[in-house]
Amino acid sequence: AQKVTQAQTEISVVEKEDVTLDCVYETRDTTYYLFWYKQPPSGELVFLIRRNSFDEQNEISGRYSWNFQKSTSSFNFTITASQVVDSAVYFCALSEPNSGNTPLVFGKGTRLSVIA
Amino acid sequence: EAQVTQNPRYLITVTGKKLTVTCSQNMNHEYMSWYRQDPGLGLRQIYYSMNVEVTDKGDVPEGYKVSRKEKRNFPLILESPSPNQTSLYFCASSLSRWSPEGTDTQYFGPGTRLTVL
Numbered sequence: 283a284q285k286v287t288q289a290q291t292e293i294s295v296v297e298k299e300d301v302t303l304d305c306v307y308e309t310r311d312t313t314y315y316l317f318w319y320k321q322p323p324s325g326e327l328v329f330l331i332r333r334n335s336f337d338e339q340n341e342i343s344g345r346y347s348w349n350f351q352k353s354t355s356s357f358n359f360t361i362t363a364s365q366v367v368d369s370a371v372y373f374c375a376l377s378e379p380n381s382g383n384t385p386l387v388f389g390k391g392t393r394l395s396v397i398a
Numbered sequence: 399e400a401q402v403t404q405n406p407r408y409l410i411t412v413t414g415k416k417l418t419v420t421c422s423q424n425m426n427h428e429y430m431s432w433y434r435q436d437p438g439l440g441l442r443q444i445y446y447s448m449n450v451e452v453t454d455k456g457d458v459p460e461g462y463k464v465s466r467k468e469k470r471n472f473p474l475i476l477e478s479p480s481p482n483q484t485s486l487y488f489c490a491s492s493l494s495r496w497s498p499e500g501t502d503t504q505y506f507g508p509g510t511r512l513t514v515l
Contacts, residue, residue: 290471315502317503317507325508325509325511326506326508326509327488327506327509329503329504329505329506332503350510373440373441375441375501377494379502385431385443385456385457385488386433386441386447386504387441388437388441388442388444389440390439390440391440
């Protein structure tokens with residue numbers, strides 16, 4: 283069965299520090315998709331990135347970067363030079379297209395607090 | 399503007415009083431879904447719909463109903479709400495069920511915070 287584990291429940295960093303949010307997933311499928319969503323204090327869920335299982339290239343978008351490693355079933359998210367506006371709960375999620383349904387299976391989330 | 403809308407955003411009700419949370423998307427998306435978010439449990443899928451008139455249960459469907467009579471709307475119905483349905487509810491939609499091109503990315507509405515007394 284598919285599963286997503288975000289072992290870090292809460293992280294606090296001082297502004298401008300780098301921070302990495304861990305995500306470990308379990309799946310039996312060879313085709314799957316991984317996602318990161320951000321939930322700021324206002325409560326909405328904001329899509330950040332999608333990665334398919336056949337593309338292990340790391341991705342960088344501004345201060346955000348993602349490290350996908352199939353060998354360790356991990357899809358970690360790094361924020362460089364963190365800012366107060368990065369304070370939010372971050373969710374990693376997994377989707378298996380061959381499962382018939384495509385629910386997003388979410389991790390429990392990591393609450394990031396960036397302190398000025 | 400492409401968006402998923404939900405109404406109401408906040409609702410306080412009493413046990414047993416039927417309610418409907420509406421969800422609408424303007425992106426011509428085929429796939430729509432409802433999730434609930436609870437502390438310590440994360441987000442869990444309630445129901446989903448592959449297309450008009452096609453709906454099915456997710457992981458936690460008990461106590462909920464849905465309908466998909468039009469492509470853009472996917473209301474969530476609580477026939478007899480109970481306190482354990484107090485939660486934050488999200489509607490999501492995606493262009494397709496799944497796709498290597500990424501059209502399966504689900505976009506979420508702003509959430510509906512429901513309290514059942």
